[in-house]
Amino acid sequence: MSGNKVLGLSGNEAVAYAIKQANVDVIAAYPITPQTIIVERLSEYVNNGELNAAFIPVESEHSAISTCVGASLTGARVFTATSSQGLALMHEILHIAASLRAPIVMAIANRALSAPINIHCDHSDIMNARDTGWIIMFAENVQEAYDLVLQAFKIAESHEVLLPVAVNLDGFILSHSLEGVNVLDDDEVSKFLPKRQPIYPVDFEKPVTYGPLALPDYFFEIKRQQAEAMEGAKPVIERVGIEYGKLSNREYKPIKAFGMEDAEVAVVALGSSVGTLRAVARRFRKKGRKIGVLGLTLFRPFPREELIKYLEGVKVLIILDRAISYGSSGGPLYLEIAGVLYRSGLRPIVLNVIYGLGGRDLRPSDVEAIYEEGFKCAERGRAERELLWVGVRE
Amino acid sequence: MSGVKEVYKMPESAFQGRATWKELPIGGVIPEPATSLRYKTGNWRALRPVLNEKKCIRCLMCWVYCPEPAIERLEGDRIRINYDYCKGCGICSSICPVKAITMVEEGA
Numbered sequence: 001m002s003g004n005k006v007l008g009l010s011g012n013e014a015v016a017y018a019i020k021q022a023n024v025d026v027i028a029a030y031p032i033t034p035q036t037i038i039v040e041r042l043s044e045y046v047n048n049g050e051l052n053a054a055f056i057p058v059e060s061e062h063s064a065i066s067t068c069v070g071a072s073l074t075g076a077r078v079f080t081a082t083s084s085q086g087l088a089l090m091h092e093i094l095h096i097a098a099s100l101r102a103p104i105v106m107a108i109a110n111r112a113l114s115a116p117i118n119i120h121c122d123h124s125d126i127m128n129a130r131d132t133g134w135i136i137m138f139a140e141n142v143q144e145a146y147d148l149v150l151q152a153f154k155i156a157e158s159h160e161v162l163l164p165v166a167v168n169l170d171g172f173i174l175s176h177s178l179e180g181v182n183v184l185d186d187d188e189v190s191k192f193l194p195k196r197q198p199i200y201p202v203d204f205e206k207p208v209t210y211g212p213l214a215l216p217d218y219f220f221e222i223k224r225q226q227a228e229a230m231e232g233a234k235p236v237i238e239r240v241g242i243e244y245g246k247l248s249n250r251e252y253k254p255i256k257a258f259g260m261e262d263a264e265v266a267v268v269a270l271g272s273s274v275g276t277l278r279a280v281a282r283r284f285r286k287k288g289r290k291i292g293v294l295g296l297t298l299f300r301p302f303p304r305e306e307l308i309k310y311l312e313g314v315k316v317l318i319i320l321d322r323a324i325s326y327g328s329s330g331g332p333l334y335l336e337i338a339g340v341l342y343r344s345g346l347r348p349i350v351l352n353v354i355y356g357l358g359g360r361d362l363r364p365s366d367v368e369a370i371y372e373e374g375f376k377c378a379e380r381g382r383a384e385r386e387l388l389w390v391g392v393r394e
Numbered sequence: 395m396s397g398v399k400e401v402y403k404m405p406e407s408a409f410q411g412r413a414t415w416k417e418l419p420i421g422g423v424i425p426e427p428a429t430s431l432r433y434k435t436g437n438w439r440a441l442r443p444v445l446n447e448k449k450c451i452r453c454l455m456c457w458v459y460c461p462e463p464a465i466e467r468l469e470g471d472r473i474r475i476n477y478d479y480c481k482g483c484g485i486c487s488s489i490c491p492v493k494a495i496t497m498v499e500e501g502a
Contacts, residue, residue, distance in 0.1 A: 099421060099422070100421045100422070101420045101421035102421075162420060162421075199420070200423060200425065206402055206425075206426075207426075207427045208402075208423055208424060208425045208426070209423065209424035209427075210421070210422075210423055211422065212422060212424055214422050217411045218408075218413075218418070218422070221413065221414060221415040221418055222415070222418065222421070222422045224415040225415040225416075225418060225420065226421070228415070229420075
């Protein structure tokens with residue numbers, strides 16, 4: 001069990017601290033608000049000799065992720081970080097990283113995509129990248145950002161996975177908030193994350209070709225294999241979460257459940273809002289109102305079976321989206337869960353809440369109103385409106 | 395898939411276009427050098443070049459122009475078309491100054 005070292009760190013600093021302890025070999029990143037401090041701290045660590053890594057300054061995020069792909073394929077442990085437009089600029093290479101099965105860990109300080117230009121939190125950046133083949137995890141607080149980054153390397157580099165992992169932390173809300181963070185000792189991290197063992201290390205006696213052309217005769221097989229790799233990552237993610245728990249006393253599961261034993265109304269969300277949802281749910285619970293909260297740590301691969309286990313007996317399910325899928329019937333998380341529910345045969349009343357775009361706060365009073373709406377639907381046995389815009393001036 | 399195996403040999407089935415996703419190395423990696431010779435591209439062909447040896451003047455223009463190259467140069471500058479790799483582009487036929495190569499529909 002680890003010592004009880006607690007450091008006052010912002011989300012960005014916690015990520016940088018974890019990266020230093022993970023002993024990465026290559027960092028290639030480009031500054032963008034609100035992620036910049038991650039890269040700043042890392043450049044300081046490399047400069048002052050605390051971290052022996054190649055820090056490669058690049059001219060854009062497209063170059064940053066391209067550098068990471070190349071470095072990862074040589075067998076290096078690789079990290080990058082970005083936000084918003086930076087992630088969008090990486091987009092084509094995100095697909096290539098996953099398809100070439102290049103383990104890379106990326107921290108994303110979530111920020112709204114332009115236009116209008118904005119630097120504050122929503123999930124439009126990562127939702128835009130949700131089908132790139134990356135494993136996608138969400139931190140609820142700074143502690144989780146630290147913990148998930150360390151787990152991400154173990155998951156990404158596992159020979160049962162070999163996929164890149166994106167760890168999301170809400171821009172400013174987490175990236176710039178100071179928290180007391182329990183950190184592991186350096187040697188504990190080294191034991192948890194021993195040197196990466198690449199499957200095809202650079203070896204001139206055994207040359208291999210990465211990224212060749214695959215025509216209609218093989219492309220489909222390679223994609224099928226990649227889809228299966230994502231499914232195969234699930235048990236590894238669970239195993240790593242348990243192993244990390246033994247090390248830190250903080251076990252991780254794909255879904256964090258609160259009050260779900262007897263919940264009539266359940267709410268599901270990603271990122272820092274989960275904390276607010278839980279705090280308000282505690283107050284409701286004290287008044288005997290049966291509300292439950294599900295916080296998803298894992299978004300890709302989507303924890304379908306685990307989610308369904310919690311939803312039997314739930315009358316109303318409220319799905320919170322911090323992004324829009326323009327012209328569809330709801331936000332990205334809603335669409336995901338609606339598909340899962342349909343397959344499962346469960347038919348709770350489903351409400352979709354769009355909230356928090358461009359850094360608009362989700363206040364406890366907003367959450368109370370959302371819960372009240374949920375209980376009203378449960379009483380009536382139907383929803384008057386299935387899509388709720390919360391926090392916007394109508 | 396439980397664990398990716400370190401494979402340094404392409405499965406033989408891959409060269410015959412019948413390898414399943416389970417048999418292929420990860421991420422489209424080709425884990426050994428010089429495999430292109432074993433990847434036969436002749437089945438892409440819709441039109442097949444047919445040589446009339448009697449007309450051929452051994453100028454080797456087809457040998458020079460074939461992008462594959464699927465025209466083999468033999469003794470006395472005679473040529474042979476290697477149908478394992480010829481994709482049927484027809485350049486040899488159009489460059490031939492004496493029309494010694496005609497394009498014939500495959501299977502016709």
